[in-house]
Amino acid sequence: MRIKVVCHYLGLLIIILGCFMLFPLVWGLVSGESASAAFAIATAITIGMGLVVWRLTPVGEGRLNRREAILLVAGGWILASLFGTIPFALAGTFPNYLDTLFESVSGFTATGATVLHIVEDQPESILLWRSITQWLGGMGIITLFVALFPVVGIGAAHLVEAEMPGPEAGRLTPRIRDTAKAVWLLYLGFTIIEIILLIVAGMGIFDSINVALCTMATGGFTPTNQSIGTYNSVFIEGIVIFFMIAAAVNFGLYYLFFWKRQPGQLFKNPEFKLYMALLVGASLFVTLELILRSDLPIGSALRQGIFNVTSIATTTGFSNVDFDTWPAFSRSILVVLMVIGGSAGSTAGGIKVIRLLVLSKLTSRQVRLTFNPRAVIPLRVGRAVLSEKVVSSIVGMSIAYIAILTTAFLAMCAVGLDPVSAISSVAATMGTVGPGLNLVGPAANYGFIHPIGKGVLMACMLVGRLELFTMLMLFVPSFWKWR
Amino acid sequence: MYIIVAGAGTVGFHVASLLAEANHEVTVIEPSEDVVEGVRRQLDVKTIVGNAATPRILREAEVNRANLIIAVTNNDETNMLICFLAKELGAVMTAARVRNPDYSGYFITAAKSPSAARKVIRPKTLGINLIINPEVEVADAIMGMLSSLYPTPGESFADGRVQIREFRVDQGVLVDRPLDAITFPQPCVVAAISRSGKTFVPASDEVIQNGDHVYLVAHRDSMDEFHEMFAPPQHPVRNVVIFGAGRIGFLVAEGLEKHGLTIKVIDESTDRCQEIAARLERATVLQGDATDPDFLIEQGVPAADAFIATTDSDELNILCSLLAKNLGVSRTIITVNKPGYVPLAEAIGVDVAVSSLLQVASRVTHFVLHGGAISAPFIGGKDVQAIEFVTSTTANIAQRSIAEAGLPKGVVAGAIARDDTVIIPPNNSVIHPGDHVIIVSSLSAIPAVERLFK
Numbered sequence: 001m002r003i004k005v006v007c008h009y010l011g012l013l014i015i016i017l018g019c020f021m022l023f024p025l026v027w028g029l030v031s032g033e034s035a036s037a038a039f040a041i042a043t044a045i046t047i048g049m050g051l052v053v054w055r056l057t058p059v060g061e062g063r064l065n066r067r068e069a070i071l072l073v074a075g076g077w078i079l080a081s082l083f084g085t086i087p088f089a090l091a092g093t094f095p096n097y098l099d100t101l102f103e104s105v106s107g108f109t110a111t112g113a114t115v116l117h118i119v120e121d122q123p124e125s126i127l128l129w130r131s132i133t134q135w136l137g138g139m140g141i142i143t144l145f146v147a148l149f150p151v152v153g154i155g156a157a158h159l160v161e162a163e164m165p166g167p168e169a170g171r172l173t174p175r176i177r178d179t180a181k182a183v184w185l186l187y188l189g190f191t192i193i194e195i196i197l198l199i200v201a202g203m204g205i206f207d208s209i210n211v212a213l214c215t216m217a218t219g220g221f222t223p224t225n226q227s228i229g230t231y232n233s234v235f236i237e238g239i240v241i242f243f244m245i246a247a248a249v250n251f252g253l254y255y256l257f258f259w260k261r262q263p264g265q266l267f268k269n270p271e272f273k274l275y276m277a278l279l280v281g282a283s284l285f286v287t288l289e290l291i292l293r294s295d296l297p298i299g300s301a302l303r304q305g306i307f308n309v310t311s312i313a314t315t316t317g318f319s320n321v322d323f324d325t326w327p328a329f330s331r332s333i334l335v336v337l338m339v340i341g342g343s344a345g346s347t348a349g350g351i352k353v354i355r356l357l358v359l360s361k362l363t364s365r366q367v368r369l370t371f372n373p374r375a376v377i378p379l380r381v382g383r384a385v386l387s388e389k390v391v392s393s394i395v396g397m398s399i400a401y402i403a404i405l406t407t408a409f410l411a412m413c414a415v416g417l418d419p420v421s422a423i424s425s426v427a428a429t430m431g432t433v434g435p436g437l438n439l440v441g442p443a444a445n446y447g448f449i450h451p452i453g454k455g456v457l458m459a460c461m462l463v464g465r466l467e468l469f470t471m472l473m474l475f476v477p478s479f480w481k482w483r
Numbered sequence: 484m485y486i487i488v489a490g491a492g493t494v495g496f497h498v499a500s501l502l503a504e505a506n507h508e509v510t511v512i513e514p515s516e517d518v519v520e521g522v523r524r525q526l527d528v529k530t531i532v533g534n535a536a537t538p539r540i541l542r543e544a545e546v547n548r549a550n551l552i553i554a555v556t557n558n559d560e561t562n563m564l565i566c567f568l569a570k571e572l573g574a575v576m577t578a579a580r581v582r583n584p585d586y587s588g589y590f591i592t593a594a595k596s597p598s599a600a601r602k603v604i605r606p607k608t609l610g611i612n613l614i615i616n617p618e619v620e621v622a623d624a625i626m627g628m629l630s631s632l633y634p635t636p637g638e639s640f641a642d643g644r645v646q647i648r649e650f651r652v653d654q655g656v657l658v659d660r661p662l663d664a665i666t667f668p669q670p671c672v673v674a675a676i677s678r679s680g681k682t683f684v685p686a687s688d689e690v691i692q693n694g695d696h697v698y699l700v701a702h703r704d705s706m707d708e709f710h711e712m713f714a715p716p717q718h719p720v721r722n723v724v725i726f727g728a729g730r731i732g733f734l735v736a737e738g739l740e741k742h743g744l745t746i747k748v749i750d751e752s753t754d755r756c757q758e759i760a761a762r763l764e765r766a767t768v769l770q771g772d773a774t775d776p777d778f779l780i781e782q783g784v785p786a787a788d789a790f791i792a793t794t795d796s797d798e799l800n801i802l803c804s805l806l807a808k809n810l811g812v813s814r815t816i817i818t819v820n821k822p823g824y825v826p827l828a829e830a831i832g833v834d835v836a837v838s839s840l841l842q843v844a845s846r847v848t849h850f851v852l853h854g855g856a857i858s859a860p861f862i863g864g865k866d867v868q869a870i871e872f873v874t875s876t877t878a879n880i881a882q883r884s885i886a887e888a889g890l891p892k893g894v895v896a897g898a899i900a901r902d903d904t905v906i907i908p909p910n911n912s913v914i915h916p917g918d919h920v921i922i923v924s925s926l927s928a929i930p931a932v933e934r935l936f937k
Contacts, residue, residue, distance in 0.1 A: 157527045
């Protein structure tokens with residue numbers, strides 16, 4: 001493994017990150033905030049460090065191999081999280097470095113779990129930086145890197161594969177770089193449209209930018225404590241719902257929609273159909289319970305139900321009401337939705353709907369094989385038959401997900417959380433949702449958790465965002481050895 | 484360019500890898516899922532599992548916007564069908580690997596009598612723009628090597644007036660001297676140097692080392708005067724032993740026979756020996772094991788001028804050519820299937836290893852570049868290419884000199900051929916439209932060179 005070559009690319013990655021710090025810097029300067037100084041220094045440090053590393057390391061001959069690509073992705077995410085803390089640390093946003101790191105990891109993984117007690121107190125440039133970290137992490141900073149710089153050859157494909165969530169997600173075009181460009185272009189386009197719509201709907205420019213950046217990333221940071229509830233506007237909630245769903249749908253379908261002029265593919269896609277059914281079903285049950293058990297009028301039950309279910313199911317983590325006050329069945333639905341997450345090839349987290357689909361088909365096949373062991377039953381998703389290899393990797397990934405979820409749940413209980421808070425905090429961080437239930441509900445924050453617990457949750461966020469194996473590989477000794 | 488490669492066998496894989504690395508959009512179609520898995524792991528290309536000879540799969544591969552489709556499945560008929568369908572569905576260019584000479588008409592000329600064999604296939608009616616036959620390409624290359632004086636081929640450009648030839652440095656006056664301090668007897672350009680398996684375009688202060696292979700661009704008539712500076716020439720081939728009577732072995736035997744050489748063909752299979760003995764006119768066909776030294780000595784192999792091993796097994800080819808070399812054969816040529824063996828085989832003493840893959844790859848790359856480049860053979864391995872451009876009136880470089888236009892790094896201009904004159908070295912002459920310019924370039928710099936001629 002050529003560590004130096006990986007460092008070369010990491011240097012370049014940090015430079016990109018530094019360039020994005022310029023946005024809050026400029027915003028801060030224009031609105032005359034004291035935090036601008038922090039951003040000026042942070043930008044200088046980040047770009048400077050990046051330049052030094054980039055200049056001092058060789059380009060390296062030949063292409064990146066798989067290990068190097070994985071190391072680059074994992075290292076890129078960790079470094080981005082570390083460098084992302086610099087503005088927070090310099091501005092003194094948080095009382096200690098662990099909290100700073102937690103916020104940064106939560107930002108880049110587009111989780112949206114915050115340790116801030118009062119969001120509104122913070123300078124606008126700090127809030128903007130929080131949103132930008134989410135936006136970068138949402139579609140993937142490595143994918144952006146591939147789109148911007150020519151990493152020719154299979155190396156680029158390894159990079160994008162290691163970062164893009166979901167089985168078989170990724171390649172839309174013969175050259176992976178065109179794919180990276182296409183998804184980032186779509187992502188940018190959606191974001192800009194949402195900003196414009198939110199402004200039209202009456203949200204302030206600054207809030208619109210922040211909310212749009214975090215919606216498309218399915219992140220969940222907002223510039224206010226009350227999340228989307230602050231604005232108390234059905235119109236705004238409608239727009240946010242639309243874009244949350246848009247962000248949690250496989251971007252490959254948009255590619256077919258806009259580039260290949262095959263809009264029908266969107267509605268034929270089995271994952272899309274199941275996902276929509278899940279959203280509608282969950283919203284319906286929650287609304288019904290809110291009407292029957294909480295005695296809410298139909299209108300506000302629908303509004304609360306649809307918005308919060310969508311927000312959780314797309315792993316965004318916005319809220320328009322404290323859904324922790326809901327009755328038990330609705331809250332349980334939310335936890336299940338956190339674990340399932342969104343579609344493959346989107347910005348959402350979780351196990352992914354496509355895996356759920358395959359697992360359920362696998363179960364049905366297993367049942368049928370029990371009474372007719374000689375039957376040969378292929379696993380179909382749409383018209384495609386899945387190979388056993390793909391099926392087994394999906395099963396493996398799902399089991400590993402549940403295993404990590406369980407382990408982390410026990411760890412969180414061990415550091416003193418009650419079971420409901422523990423399971424929801426773990427599900428909300430692994431699924432990159434953000435708010436959980438009870439102590440970590442939408443009205444609370446993660447600030448009170450024991451330092452060890454914060455470490456566990458940060459690991460959950462990174463592992464969940466990169467779909468387990470990219471991160472886990474770093475802990476396998478043979479990954480580092482020559483053989 | 485958007486290129487579809489149908490069939491991910493060794494040739495398909497290699498061509499796809501070469502094209503993807505040259506930053507073209509490539510889609511590979513292949514029926515075997517395991518093979519596709521391998522392609523996906525190693526190449527930055529889109530893959531489709533399925534039979535490329537069906538319109539559905541071709542449509543899925545967006546054949547309508549393909550600039551080129553290369554059909555290299557292991558079945559001639561399938562390849563021709565793929566090209567036919569692709570052309571119907573809108574592909575711009577098609578290339579098919581066709582092994583059976585009866586289809587391609589490679590060696591069959593128009594018959595005089597109606598009953599004799601004739602070209603049954605006119606590739607154009609099938610929608611095939613280029614027929615690739617790897618065996619024929621290799622056989623041609625081997626025959627080219629034997630007809631020249633040196634155990635490596637010379638490439639000809641501008642109707643043969645300009646040549647690039649490989650010379651081997653062996654303890655001569657050149658060792659440890661930088662290029663710009665060497666005076667050559669005739670005007671020439673050092674186009675490339677091949678050192679320990681890597682070929683590169685040298686800077687003007689590159690120091691020559693012992694064992695280097697130096698590629699010189701010069702006028703055909705002055706080529707002979709460079710001999711004394713390099714390793715001594717070998718006497719012309721008279722007796723040739725060919726081990727392995729497969730398609731390539733047979734084609735080489737047949738071709739060399741026509742050049743009046745004495746041929747012995749050895750093969751292990753009795754059936755194959757009988758078959759080709761009937762088809763060859765004068766050659767001696769021997770059934771036996773070429774790894775048996777006693778058999779080789781008995782058949783007079785040590786006195787042969789060249790030993791060619793063309794069996795399907797790379798390892799066997801390498802081994803028995805080393806054995807022949809050990810017995811005293813001065814020139815050994817082998818074919819290898821794995822391109823990775825080429826530098827290896829040459830490092831341990833085989834004079835030339837010919838890879839059908841590299842031959843096919845050069846043919847395809849030439850085709851891809853078709854625009855202004857009329858010929859583009861690889862020099863050495865697959866790192867460096869010599870390209871003959873025909874300057875168009877609108878070319879960026881027209882009416883300018885090469886020194887003025889400035890060539891990218893890793894590129895050298897070899898010669899300009901205009902009407903009856905050949906200009907070597909060409910750097911300070913103004914290029915006129917219609918001039919043939921021979922450029923030697925590393926693979927990565929080719930796009931920049933192409934821009935100059937666009």
